[in-house]
Amino acid sequence: MQGLEVELAGMRLRNPTMLASGIMGLSAASLRRAIKGGAGAVVAKSCSSQPREGNPNPTVVEIPTGLLNSVGLANPGCAELAEELGRCRGEVPVVASVYGFSTREYAACAQVVERAGVDAVELNLSCPNVEGTVFGYSEELAREVVEEVKRRVRVPVFAKLTADAGDIVSVAAACEDAGADGITAINTLRAMAIDVTTAKPVLGNRVGGLSGACLKPVALRCVYEIAEEVSIPVIGCGGVTTGRDAVEFFLAGARAVQIGTGVLYRGMSVFRKVSMEIAEYLEEKGYSRVDELVGLAHR
Numbered sequence: 188m189q190g191l192e193v194e195l196a197g198m199r200l201r202n203p204t205m206l207a208s209g210i211m212g213l214s215a216a217s218l219r220r221a222i223k224g225g226a227g228a229v230v231a232k233s234c235s236s237q238p239r240e241g242n243p244n245p246t247v248v249e250i251p252t253g254l255l256n257s258v259g260l261a262n263p264g265c266a267e268l269a270e271e272l273g274r275c276r277g278e279v280p281v282v283a284s285v286y287g288f289s290t291r292e293y294a295a296c297a298q299v300v301e302r303a304g305v306d307a308v309e310l311n312l313s314c315p316n317v318e319g320t321v322f323g324y325s326e327e328l329a330r331e332v333v334e335e336v337k338r339r340v341r342v343p344v345f346a347k348l349t350a351d352a353g354d355i356v357s358v359a360a361a362c363e364d365a366g367a368d369g370i371t372a373i374n375t376l377r378a379m380a381i382d383v384t385t386a387k388p389v390l391g392n393r394v395g396g397l398s399g400a401c402l403k404p405v406a407l408r409c410v411y412e413i414a415e416e417v418s419i420p421v422i423g424c425g426g427v428t429t430g431r432d433a434v435e436f437f438l439a440g441a442r443a444v445q446i447g448t449g450v451l452y453r454g455m456s457v458f459r460k461v462s463m464e465i466a467e468y469l470e471e472k473g474y475s476r477v478d479e480l481v482g483l484a485h486r
């Protein structure tokens with residue numbers, strides 16, 4: 188498809204759709220399915236230095252307005268995941284998502300996945316489901332992590348932030364100042380559901396992260412405001428299901444979009460479908476490249 192190629196922190200993407208972290212991203216086989224489904228890049232499930240089993244079931248529930256998850260960073264540890272990611276190299280950029288309970292752990296995980304040959308690292312500064320510090324709630328802590336990781340790795344580093352932070356725009360600015368190569372906005376929002384029959388929270392962990400179409404207006408606002416403040420690329424994430432959703436994010440200032448819950452709604456070929464819908468929009472409006480849309484809503 189013509190006009191869909193984009194450049195993101197030095198990486199060339201065949202189209203601006205990316206698999207979001209956490210969705211099917213623990214094995215090379217599932218990442219390959221997303222690539223076959225047309226993704227321009229894939230982000231793996233977040234990993235920590237040690238393996239984690241995650242939270243008690245149920246960890247994923249569908250609610251009328253979207254999806255709630257409290258997975259709890261279940262992963263085999265960065266060394267094992269890195270091996271898997273090494274098997275996906277080649278066709279499209281592969282991004283590892285790393286998590287740390289300390290600045291040092293973020294940096295160590297980033298080094299492990301870089302050695303496996305990933306094309307970029309996304310720092311998960313915003314997981315809603317793990318006990319401990321959420322580094323993305325604080326400008327100082329986010330800055331510290333980004334600075335340390337940038338000292339240790341050469342691949343592009345993206346910071347994934349949350350609107351649960353008091354001021355996501357200031358956190359994004361601190362990340363840029365610390366050397367981040369891009370901002371991913373946003374992670375899921377802390378949320379819950381209660382079963383009125385049992386009078387208990389539905390998720391095993393009580394509270395989880397909300398994703399899906401209902402997130403789009405919040406994510407779009409964040410991308411719009413962050414894009415006003417920073418000059419590094421912004422990647423939109425939250426409620427992208429159709430090409431029109433993606434176009435809204437480009438107009439707000441995003442250079443690419445990540446799709447997570449949308450995979451559940453439209454299958455693994457959602458990336459190809461969304462790309463085709465973006466191409467149709469470009470043609471309908473007389474644009475030749477998706478880049479031409481980036482930030483137009485700021486005029």
Ligand code: RRO
Pocket residue numbers: 209233256257258259260261311313314315316374375396397
């Ligand atoms: O694993 C999870 O529970 C999880 C993570 Br790490 C995250 O960043 N966002 C989310 O909604 N769930």
